[in-house]
Amino acid sequence: METAAKPTLVWLEFQDCAGNTESFLRASRPTVAEIILDTLSIDYHETIMAAAGHQAQQSLAEAIERDHGKYIAVIEGSIPSGAGGAYCTIGGRSALEIAQEVCDGAAATVAIGTCAAFGGLPAAAPNPTGAMSVSDAVPGLTNLVNMPACPANGDNLAALIVHYVTFGRLPDLDHLRRPLFAYGKLIHDACEKRSHYDAGQYTEEWGDEGHRHGYCLYKMGCKGPVTYQNCPNIGWNGGTNWPVGCGHPCIGCAEPSFWDRMTPFYRHLPEIPGLGPHASLDKIGLGVTVGVAAAFATHTAVHVARRSLAGARKTASDEENES
Numbered sequence: 001m002e003t004a005a006k007p008t009l010v011w012l013e014f015q016d017c018a019g020n021t022e023s024f025l026r027a028s029r030p031t032v033a034e035i036i037l038d039t040l041s042i043d044y045h046e047t048i049m050a051a052a053g054h055q056a057q058q059s060l061a062e063a064i065e066r067d068h069g070k071y072i073a074v075i076e077g078s079i080p081s082g083a084g085g086a087y088c089t090i091g092g093r094s095a096l097e098i099a100q101e102v103c104d105g106a107a108a109t110v111a112i113g114t115c116a117a118f119g120g121l122p123a124a125a126p127n128p129t130g131a132m133s134v135s136d137a138v139p140g141l142t143n144l145v146n147m148p149a150c151p152a153n154g155d156n157l158a159a160l161i162v163h164y165v166t167f168g169r170l171p172d173l174d175h176l177r178r179p180l181f182a183y184g185k186l187i188h189d190a191c192e193k194r195s196h197y198d199a200g201q202y203t204e205e206w207g208d209e210g211h212r213h214g215y216c217l218y219k220m221g222c223k224g225p226v227t228y229q230n231c232p233n234i235g236w237n238g239g240t241n242w243p244v245g246c247g248h249p250c251i252g253c254a255e256p257s258f259w260d261r262m263t264p265f266y267r268h269l270p271e272i273p274g275l276g277p278h279a280s281l282d283k284i285g286l287g288v289t290v291g292v293a294a295a296f297a298t299h300t301a302v303h304v305a306r307r308s309l310a311g312a313r314k315t316a317s318d319e320e321n322e323s
Contacts, residue, residue, distance in 0.1 A: 006038075007165060008071040010063050011045035012102060014088050014095040015122040015131055016077025019151035020113040021047045027154035028238045035158060039165060040072075057091045064105050072164065073106035074157075075099060078115040078122045079137040082130030096137055103138040108170060110145050111135070112157060114253055117146035117178075124259035135177070145170050146177045150253035155234055156182040176256070178228070187224035187250055190232040193217065217244060221266040223252030 013021070025032050025048075036042055042049075043063035044056070051059055063071060077095075080087035085094025103109045111134040114120040122131035135144060147157060160179055163171050171179045188194065196202070197216040204210060204219060211220075218225070227250055231242045244250055252262040 006041045007107075008063055008067040009040045009042045009045075009074060009161075010060060010071055010102060010106075011042065011074040011076065012095075012098060013046050014075070014077035014079050014099070014116075015129070016113065016115055018047055018076070020076045020116075020157075021045075023151040023154040024112075024157055025154070026237065027158040029155050030158055030162065032154070032158075035161060039161065043071075054091075060102075064102055068105045070107050071105070072161070073102050073109045074112050075103070075109065075116045075134050076112050078119050078131035078133065080122070080129040080131050081137070082128065087129040099134065100138050103134065103141060103144075106143065108143045108145065108164060109134065109138075109141055110147060110157070110160065112147050113152050114148040114150045114258065117148035117176075118256040118258075120150065121259050124257075143170065144177055145173060145179060147182070148178065148254045148256075149229060150258075153182070153231070153234060153236065156230070174228070178254075182230050182234075183228045183254065185228065185230070187227045187229055187231055187244075190230070191224055191244055192232065193244060211247060214247075217247075217249040219268050220249050221251070221264065221268055222249030223255075223258075223262050223269065224250040226269065227252040227255055229254040 011021070027035070030039070044060040046056065049056060049059070077088075079095045079099050081096055085096040088095040090098060111117040115122060115131075116134050119127075119131050119133045119136070122129060123133070133146075135141065135146070145160065147160065156179075159181065160171065171181055174180055174183060176183075188197075191197075193214060193216045196214070197218060201215045202210060202219045203215045203217050206220070216222070222244065224244065231250070232244070235242050235245075249266070251265045252258045255261070
């Protein structure tokens with residue numbers, strides 16, 4: 001990191017809420033100050049740059065011309081295609097036109113947040129603006145990495161940038177072009193409430209005894225069993241906590257079409273991965289209870305049988321010694 005040249009980064013915002021920018025500004029490993037001052041040359045970012053208007057647009061034009069084929073492009077927000085792109089324009093140009101120009105000349109393109117990666121909320125049905133992901137708006141990008149979530153974790157973005165600057169390449173990606181270090185495992189597998197799930201202990205309603213004792217939130221709509229992200233491991237706000245740790249279910253925001261597929265957010269999924277297509281939560285809870293009881297019964301029976309066998313062997317041995 002200390003010897004590598006500082007690459008140029010341009011950050012574009014389209015149909016977004018700036019949540020990913022806010023998350024990036026709260027990165028802690030390394031901090032955004034370290035990234036901006038020591039790691040990167042951020043030549044364009046509408047939210048944090050001093051320039052505005054024509055000066056800002058000139059900074060973008062100069063950066064992509066000077067460092068063509070070498071800069072990193074970060075895209076935040078979906079890209080509307082409806083009405084000829086009129087739903088989002090910057091400096092008199094459509095978001096679609098800007099994205100195509102900037103991404104085509106980038107050494108690497110990062111679609112940050114679910115809106116940029118998969119279309120997100122703006123692309124939810126009925127999608128009146130024709131909102132698209134970066135991959136749909138600029139097809140054929142071979143250097144694209146998707147970092148979905150609403151918003152994406154700033155520490156994950158910092159880690160991606162550090163990896164790219166250090167090794168000169170993107171990290172290993174999954175089939176949705178998400179980095180495996182951040183999206184390689186289900187939230188469900190690392191959740192601190194997993195033991196309650198396995199034991200059939202669920203929160204039945206907000207504020208009940210199970211909720212107060214930290215029971216599994218699956219019945220309350222948690223989408224952790226079908227969502228890939230490292231929230232339980234990395235946490236938020238400097239690793240302080242994460243939604244499920246605060247008692248709120250995961251809403252699956254890192255998955256494609258989450259607004260359409262994961263809603264209603266507070267209703268549990270009809271099926272559970274890994275337990276058969278016809279398994280229901282209530283049956284599983286009952287099955288776990290019966291299974292645990294059967295296990296205890298089996299353990300007790302085996303223990304009694306072993307003691308009986310040991311006693312019989314001791315009696316036979318004593319009789320043999322007496323004879």
